[in-house]
Amino acid sequence: MAPRRENIVMFPFMAQGHIIPFLALAFHIEQTKKYKITFVNTPLNIKKLKSSLPPNSSIRLLEIPFDSCDHGLPPNTENTDVLSYPRIIQLLHASTSLEPAFKKLILDITNEQEGEPPLCIIADIFFGWTATVAKELGVFHAIFSGAGGFGLAVYYSVWSSLPHRNAKSDEFELQDFQEVSKLHLTQLPLSILEADGTDSWSVFQRKNLSAWFDSNGILFNTVQEFDHVGLSYFRRKLGRPAWAVGPVLLSMENRNRGGKEAGISPDLCKEWLDNKPVSSVLYVSFGSHNTISPSQMMQLALGLEASGRNFIWVVRPPIGFDINSEFRVKEWLPEGFEERIKESGKGLLVHKWASQVEILSHKSTCAFLSHCGWNSVLESLNNGVPLIGWAMAGEQFFNVKFLEEELGVCVEVARGKTCEVRYEDIKDKIELVMSETGKGEEIKRKALEVKEMIKNAMKEENGIKGSSLKALEDFFQAAMSIGEKTDKNFTY
Numbered sequence: 001m002a003p004r005r006e007n008i009v010m011f012p013f014m015a016q017g018h019i020i021p022f023l024a025l026a027f028h029i030e031q032t033k034k035y036k037i038t039f040v041n042t043p044l045n046i047k048k049l050k051s052s053l054p055p056n057s058s059i060r061l062l063e064i065p066f067d068s069c070d071h072g073l074p075p076n077t078e079n080t081d082v083l084s085y086p087r088i089i090q091l092l093h094a095s096t097s098l099e100p101a102f103k104k105l106i107l108d109i110t111n112e113q114e115g116e117p118p119l120c121i122i123a124d125i126f127f128g129w130t131a132t133v134a135k136e137l138g139v140f141h142a143i144f145s146g147a148g149g150f151g152l153a154v155y156y157s158v159w160s161s162l163p164h165r166n167a168k169s170d171e172f173e174l175q176d177f178q179e180v181s182k183l184h185l186t187q188l189p190l191s192i193l194e195a196d197g198t199d200s201w202s203v204f205q206r207k208n209l210s211a212w213f214d215s216n217g218i219l220f221n222t223v224q225e226f227d228h229v230g231l232s233y234f235r236r237k238l239g240r241p242a243w244a245v246g247p248v249l250l251s252m253e254n255r256n257r258g259g260k261e262a263g264i265s266p267d268l269c270k271e272w273l274d275n276k277p278v279s280s281v282l283y284v285s286f287g288s289h290n291t292i293s294p295s296q297m298m299q300l301a302l303g304l305e306a307s308g309r310n311f312i313w314v315v316r317p318p319i320g321f322d323i324n325s326e327f328r329v330k331e332w333l334p335e336g337f338e339e340r341i342k343e344s345g346k347g348l349l350v351h352k353w354a355s356q357v358e359i360l361s362h363k364s365t366c367a368f369l370s371h372c373g374w375n376s377v378l379e380s381l382n383n384g385v386p387l388i389g390w391a392m393a394g395e396q397f398f399n400v401k402f403l404e405e406e407l408g409v410c411v412e413v414a415r416g417k418t419c420e421v422r423y424e425d426i427k428d429k430i431e432l433v434m435s436e437t438g439k440g441e442e443i444k445r446k447a448l449e450v451k452e453m454i455k456n457a458m459k460e461e462n463g464i465k466g467s468s469l470k471a472l473e474d475f476f477q478a479a480m481s482i483g484e485k486t487d488k489n490f491t492y
Helices: 016-030 043-050 085-112 129-137 149-161 200-214 224-238 252-256 266-274 294-307 337-344 356-360 374-381 396-407 423-434 438-457 467-489
Strands: 007-011 036-041 060-063 120-124 140-145 218-220 242-244 281-285 310-315 347-351 365-370 387-391 410-415
Touching (some): 007 085, 016 036, 016 140, 036 043, 036 085, 085 129, 085 200, 120 129, 129 200, 140 467, 149 396, 218 224, 224 242, 224 396, 224 438, 224 467, 242 467, 266 310, 266 347, 281 294, 281 356, 294 310, 294 337, 294 423, 337 347, 356 365, 356 374, 365 374, 365 423, 374 396, 374 438, 387 423, 423 438, 438 467
Parallel strands (some): 007 120, 140 218, 281 310, 281 365, 365 387
16 A cells, blocks of 8 residues: 655745755655655746756656736746845745645645645745645645754844844844854844844744744754754754754756756866866855955955965856856956966866866865855765855855854855955965865864765665664654644645
């Protein structure tokens, strides 16, 4: 007899940084062959996702209707990748209008399955309202965070009370998260720094975060062994389980299938890396949505050149220009920079997008200068590659704090898109992390220790499961047991 209520509904927010970990989790669950997966999103995102699925995948893609024009957004705005940062909050507010259609979708799935509701709903951290819908329909619900435990805990705590508003200096403490040393105003993303409780972000987050109490727990794309402080915060704060099931990462094949336009062929990139000594290359990338100011770009270029190290730099137009437009090398980089790095063979400029997993897993890669979005952090640490942190938005500032102060696998070089940064400082940080002695050696050793923790968490040996595999099993057991209790009360 087939397992009962085996359908899992997954629903990420409409942003690549959210869809990618959800897709990775879907593939991870699919491998167990125990569950059917229904992946929900708006029409244009579903269209894109079709190319990301392997031909033999059993994942069902389901559209939820959405018209951006109804919400004062340009036509066909269904993903943050077509929006400037200030307009992302508009899409977040617009996404709450999906509630009636989502409720209908769950009822339709239930009717399809002859009255059997889905086993569970796994939804985004920005979709707190789905927990309220699930509660009403008697379906088990979990929030899935593509962010790490520590970073999201600080983010949640700061949004919950906006402690910086009453701070008497540039530093402040979190009353409900005493394990965190002081935070500085420069470690706050713009949305929080400017929040006063009545602004658009505050209004959204107040409703969103309070709805988390309707959920049955949180799944985290992280590892219990190194992220227990953040996970404990949520267990204490929400009185709900927090399951660390990571890292779930897209394979190179699935990432490349996503239809991104590569600025260089993976083969050419590999050939360039193959010709470099072991642990000699710095990889520089700020993720798919972030860029830096023109002056910061100039200083970064000068710092890379002054360090004398080999580097691969994924370049995008600076702030003030369309991030998807052509990169104007002569205008945005020091005079003769590209010619000099080509001639010396020291640097490789990649436009738009590079095969990040491939670069980070190559033996020649030594360190990663990153915005420290959690997907990038996991891909780096999964390969034992230490980081140089330059946070841009969201919880990235808190990730850098965690990676530097708690794990010792990162050195911070700059904060945000408006800070002033000098090329001498960039050069010094590159030297520090890539050095084979002193601090550099210690950071690399710690990164390899975290790599080992990750490996053990996802390992099964002699019938004994690693902590992340066991956590996913515990999550499904909890869903099954709640499902059995609420089965008789389900209304549709």
